[in-house]
Amino acid sequence: MGLFHEFRQFTLRGSAIDMGVGVVLGAALSSFIDSLVRDILLPPIGLLYSRMNIENLYITLSGKTYASLTEAKEAGAITINYGMFISTSIRFVIILFVVFLVVRQMNRWKKPHQHPLDSMTKKECPYCCLSIPYRAVMCPHCSSSLEERPAYPKLRIK
Template structure:
């Protein structure tokens, strides 16, 4: 009974719902990109390359020549389908770019005042020698006040006094 209770808590937490929504949206984006590549992008590319269908490009390992991939499959020939690989690679790059844009936007929504790379840079506290965020003015480990060294392009932060 403990397993089902734990599963129900997992479902109610929102993680499973987020995953489910992501899978559904991923399938929708995948079918959209699939149609975009097959129906919009590849025909003009094939027209440029002597009126051929990119997805029909193949190498027959039997040594015979076939006019299309469908003819080769019908004859039972073993083929290397590099046209399908090119098409799939284009789809992959487009989907990868869309995922990048979505993640980038979600990071902006989470912390609009902070650049994503700022939180990843670290410095060492001069008092306790532990790693702390680069923009910290008080060490979260030893509570020491940190003063930023003044350089030509930066200004110093005033020391914070804890009462």
Template sequence: MGLFQEFRQFAIKGNAVDIGVGVVLGAAFSGFIDSLVKDIILPPIGVLYSKINFQDLYISLSGMTYPSLEKAKEAGAATINYGLFITASVRFIIILFTVFLVVRQINRWKKPHQHPLDSMTKKECPYCCMPIPTKAIVCPNCSSTIKKQENKRKAGPTWRIM
């Protein structure tokens, strides 16, 4: 499975431990990632695009123009701050990807410590072909009743019709 597919599954199907780790790591990395985005990543991108400061990208809803977002706020103008949104989005993606990498590594560390008999105590459901516990009577995947296969021979001759 590729890295991108694992990332997508993590983002969609997180469990409580993954979310807890994410909250803690997100809080711990918040200041670091914020500085990384504002001071390292976005300034070179802004230089490439005609010396744009992403934090000064806004739309004034009053119709007036101001030299910066700070001046618009001082004047009390209502603004849509899409530059700050871009900054926050980049920051969020970096934090989410970092948390994913940490949780992915934690899950790799967990695999060797699984019980060695777990893989040997499985059988295949004859109806849906999914692995189920050996002692299962009802398949948890397809809800089919599993008949216990016994190797008893019937008494008397067996007839075949051809």
């Protein structure tokens, strides 16, 4: 009963649900981007390069020539499929860019008045030497006013 209770608490926290939704959306986004690259972006590029399919570009290590990648695979030839690598690289860059745009927009929705980098920038309080937000005007640890930074911080003896 303890393991089931722990698992239930884990799933009710919200982080597991968020992670599950992220995985499902990531899989859907991946198949969408895969179709976008394979069916829409690569055919015009292949048309520019003398009517070839970029995914069929390959080099055989045996030195023999084959009419297509499918024929080389059927013959059992060892190939370096650099066309597939180019296609996968394009898909990766597009997915990375879309994820960046989604995260950027989510950061704007969370705190529209605050820039996302402001929360990550820290400075040190001159009095207690603890890390605080860069834009803080009062230290949350020692309650010191940070309007003017003294040349030498006061020593506090306890």
